[in-house]
Amino acid sequence: xxxxxxxxxxxxxxxDPLNGLFSGRSERYEKHLADLGGLYRDTAAFDxxxxxxxxxxxxxxxSSTPEEGRGALTIGLSVLQPGRIGDEFAMTRGHLHAxxxxxxxxxxxxxxxxxxxxxxxxxxxxxxITPGVAVHVPGGWVHRSVNVGADKLVTLFAYAxxxxxxxxxxxxxxxxxxxVVTDGDGGWTTRPNPDHGGYVA
Numbered sequence: 001x002x003x004x005x006x007x008x009x010x011x012x013x014x015x016d017p018l019n020g021l022f023s024g025r026s027e028r029y030e031k032h033l034a035d036l037g038g039l040y041r042d043t044a045a046f047d048x049x050x051x052x053x054x055x056x057x058x059x060x061x062x063s064s065t066p067e068e069g070r071g072a073l074t075i076g077l078s079v080l081q082p083g084r085i086g087d088e089f090a091m092t093r094g095h096l097h098a099x100x101x102x103x104x105x106x107x108x109x110x111x112x113x114x115x116x117x118x119x120x121x122x123x124x125x126x127x128x129i130t131p132g133v134a135v136h137v138p139g140g141w142v143h144r145s146v147n148v149g150a151d152k153l154v155t156l157f158a159y160a161x162x163x164x165x166x167x168x169x170x171x172x173x174x175x176x177x178x179x180v181v182t183d184g185d186g187g188w189t190t191r192p193n194p195d196h197g198g199y200v201a
Contacts (some may be wrong), residue, residue, distance in 0.1 A: 008067035013075060017110045017154050020079030022062035030057035031093070038171065039093065041179070041195065042086030049085055058083070059092055065161050072161040078106075080113070080145055080153040087181040089114075089188060094144025094176065096120070096199075098164030101139040107156045108133045112149030114180050114188065117141045120199040124178045126190050129155060142169060142199065146180040148188040173199045 013024040033053045040046045063076030083090040094116070097104070106115060108129040115135045117125045120142070127135050129145075137143045147153040170176055174195040183189040 011064065011066035013064055015077060015109065015156065020060070020077065020152055020154055022064070022077035025062040025064045025076075026066075027064075028060060028062045030060040032056075033058050036093070039091070039175075040085040040088050041175070041193070042088070045086035049083075057081075058090065068161070070162065073158055074161045075156070075158045077109075078145060078153075078155045078157060080111075080147045082111075082147050082150050082152065084182065089146050089148050089180050089182070091116075091146045091180065092144050093167055094142060094170050095165040095167045096142045096169045097139070097159070098166045099162065100166075102160050102163030103139050104137040104143070104157060104159040104163070106135045106137065106145075108135075109154040109156055111147060111151045111153035113153040113155070114146040114148055115143060116146055116176060116178060116180055116190075117143045118177050118199075122177065122198070124190075126178065126180065129153075142176065144170070144176065146188075148180065169199055173197055 015022055033050050059080040061076055061078050063074055065074045108131050113129045115127045115129050119140055129135050174197045175193045177193055177196045178190040179193050180188055180190055
């Protein structure tokens with residue numbers, strides 16, 4: 001490091017898991033149901049849910065990037081409301097990092113969820129995430145959070161800021177390879193998505 005370079009100050013970030021808030025954040029984005037057209041396969045169920053929706057966000061992300069430049073870390077809180085559209089559980093859009101080799105870490109704080117992970121080569125994993133569980137998302141894996149419980153799913157995440165995100169890769173593929181759906185007995189399972197056409201980064 002150049003002797004003239006200023007070293008970033010350490011940062012303290014407070015997590016409020018009950019309300020899904022993250023103090024010390026530098027950015028927040030929200031997704032409403034109206035933003036998620038095309039995400040769920042059951043379009044009739046989506047349209048009915050949209051007509052009845054109260055306008056509140058269905059998920060949001062609060063994040064902080066305390067320093068900039070190579071080696072910087074983005075830390076954030078992801079909050080996903082519970083629910084189902086048809087037999088699919090509530091989910092985030094999901095993404096692959098724009099620089100696909102970068103990994104990400106998720107840590108469960110509240111609720112019950114699944115990290116759905118798929119490699120561009122076609123491998124698929126559905127990893128449960130609950131309070132106290134950390135999930136490592138390796139580079140090269142498309143990933144999304146799915147809320148399979150009755151309460152908010154709150155996760156803390158961290159990734160290299162320079163990784164970026166490609167949010168369009170899932171849409172271009174016709175959705176993820178697997179769907180996270182109800183098993184009919186109060187739990188969840190996965191099943192193949194017949195619309196999936198393979199990933200092209």
